[in-house]
Amino acid sequence: MAAELIPKTVLLLFLGAAAFMDINMRQIPVLLPAGVFAAGLILKLAFAGAIWWQILLGCVPGLVLILAGYLSRQAVGYGDGLVFIACGPFLGIINNLFLLFISLVLAALFSMAALALGKMRLRSAFAFIPFILGAYVFLLAVS
DSSP, X not given: OHHHHHHHHHHHHHHHHHHHHHHHHSOOOTXXXXXXXXXXXXXXXXXXXXXXXXXXXXXHXXXXXXXXXXXXXXXXXXXXXXXXXXXXXXXHHHXXXXXXXXXXXXXXHHHHHHHHTTSSOTTOOOOOHHHHHHHHHHHHHHX
């Protein structure tokens, strides 16, 4: 039980810190997701017996978001992709895709409400990492 709790806690604290930074500074330092990614590698390779290619496969959603950020001239921020890369070793491909999907649904619901209330315009930018945090809390609650 405690072995499962450590990775979940690390990821929850990381997403909380990243969400705080995304809201307040509109960016996250690269070293934060890099350190969490390294911690995930160590935890999964040394203690969980994961296979290296499974870990890399879990990072694919983040790599796709970074590519989308590049192609869209950062309409999608690179930090969002880095967060999903950092989540990859902890969650694996399937759960990381669920995290991305739920995050997008939460962000879409927020955007629709903000547009309807006149609090946002169609091209307004907003912090996405808080929705990733909300999605992760949801995943923790249903698992």
